[in-house]
Amino acid sequence: MKALDIIHDEHRALGAVLQAFGFVLDGIRDGHFEPDFALLAAMIEYITEVPDKLHHPKEDDYLFVKMRERIPAAAGLLDQLEADHAEGARRTAALRGALVHYQGVGAAAFPEFEATARTYLAASWRHVSREETELLPMARTGLAAEDWADIDAAFEANKDPWSGPTGQFRALFSRIVNLVPAPYGVGASPTKV
DSSP states (O other): OHHHHHHHHHHHHHHHHHHHHHHHHHHHHTTSSOOOHHHHHHHHHHHIIIIIIIIHHHIIIIIIHHHHHHOGGGHHHHHHHHHHHHHHHHHHHHHHHHHHHHHHHOGGGHHHHHHHHHHHHHHHHHHHHHIIIIIHHHHHHHSOGGGHHHHHHHHHTTOOTTTOTTSTTHHHHHHHHHHSBTTTSOBOOOOOO
């Protein structure tokens, strides 16, 4: 069940970026931070590349498939989580578009960007919570040791969520941590508007 540890780690890494994203949105909204479009773009890149392109496909293609075979009672939950994955990809596309609009228009477009981002954040937190509290406990008890071989191999290929299979996300995650102000990162103190 190595995959369970990897999934938990990937959820923690995503959670760190989601927490930081909310913190940055709060700072911009409350007038404590100037918008840092490079930081916002890096956060959106991380949530597009890691969950949408690396994490969710492994869940869909390995964990969910095996759970459908072995745990018929999981079907409804799996249907919802797969729908969340598809919707998450659409939400990240909307988020990228809202950022481009915000950057082009300026402060007047922040409320629209913030609303799109808050929708994404809320949906992501709900999704991760369902996986952590419902899906993973069900997988732990409902799948046999032999079921885990392919699932573990698929997730072990991810390496760690901070660097990715070939280290391609290490610089991105480090850039986010270095740009986000404390307490969520190690960036410089926020610039007052």
